[in-house]
Amino acid sequence: MTKRKRRVLSIVLVMVLSISMGLSANATSISDAEEKAAELEEQKKKAEADKASLTDQINAIAVKASETQEKLNTKAAEIDEAQNKLVEAKLVETKQYDDMKLRIKYMYESGESQFLEILMKSENMADFISNAEYVQEVSSYDRGMLTEYQNTVKKVEAQEVALQSEYDEITVMQEELAAKHDEVQALLDDSNTKLADIESEIGDNAETLEKLKQEAANVAANASSGSGTFTPGGGNVVSGNGYFTNPCPSAYISSEFGPRSLDGRTYHYGRDYAAGEGTPTYAAAAGTVIMAGWAGTAGNWVVIDHGNGLVTKYMHHSAVCVSAGQSVAKGQQIGRVGNTGHSFGAHLHFQVEKNGSPVDPRGYL
Ligand SMILES: [Zn+2]
Known part of the structure; x- marks a missing residue:
């Protein structure tokens, strides 16, 4: 997907979110309230x-x-x-x-x-x-x-x-x-x-206007977090002695790599870390961010190239805090756990690929 297409998509998303969350309705009420104030x-x-x-x-x-x-x-x-x-x-x-x-x-x-x-x-x-x-x-x-x-x-x-x-x-x-x-x-x-x-x-009326503006600001903030960027606080978080650090240490594993236990025909190409929305996610190892932002089924995702044919993918973020082209250190925060894209419940889908094929992350942790 080209950068332009992604931008168009994210603009469309913000519009859809805005409309669904009542931003336009509020905007009308705000102008009504402002008109009334002048009157x-x-x-x-x-x-x-x-x-x-x-x-x-x-x-x-x-x-x-x-x-x-x-x-x-x-x-x-x-x-x-x-x-x-x-x-x-x-x-x-x-x-x-x-x-x-x-x-x-x-x-x-x-x-x-x-x-x-x-x-x-x-x-x-x-x-x-x-x-x-x-x-x-x-x-x-x-x-x-x-x-x-x-x-x-x-x-x-x-x-x-x-x-x-x-x-x-x-x-x-x-x-x-x-x-x-x-x-x-x-x-x-x-x-x-x-x-x-x-x-x-x-x-x-001033009170109503203030309330409407606050609501609109909240909606806009939600919409912008939906589009997926923020500035992280705190240092790098590294746990364990593996080549990869745990990308979401406070989560529990809700689904491992391999055939789905309930549905033998589908295969799970990653490892799911279930955690509350907003829980920080971290780069598994040092590398270069090659993708960051919105991508259909992956939601807000981050893809990191670690070199030597090793790539990690992090999906379904509520927001990400890195951008394509950026270098990241091991344990550096890259986003917040969310429920975007093809996802049912807040979790991080962590996928490891070696020379383009998904492999079990457990081999690197
Ligand atoms: Zn998954």
């Missing part, structure tokens, strides 16, 4: 802009409310002052009225009393002043003073009414501001809730 960030930006605008509105309302409260306080003080003035004016007016009535009564007590009777029958001050117009004896001074005081009372009363009306207007404005404040505050609360929801969704 959520957009939503978050919008929600933050809404929140900022509402916060500005709330602050403006608060400033206006405090200005209105100040106006209200000023107006309340003006009303207090007007009320006091009104009381003062009423007191002066009443005193003036009483003084005048007393004076007129005294002036006319001994004389004709018809005018006095008319005056004394007056029901109120306005009536009195009106009646006094026809009484020459009531001094123009008294009449002037009374009218002036009456006017003062009227003026102060009118001023108080105007102030009270302004106060009521400001109170309404303050109530409207409070209602507006509540309204905007409710919107701001909604905005905060929405923003918190979006942020929580962003967190969840």
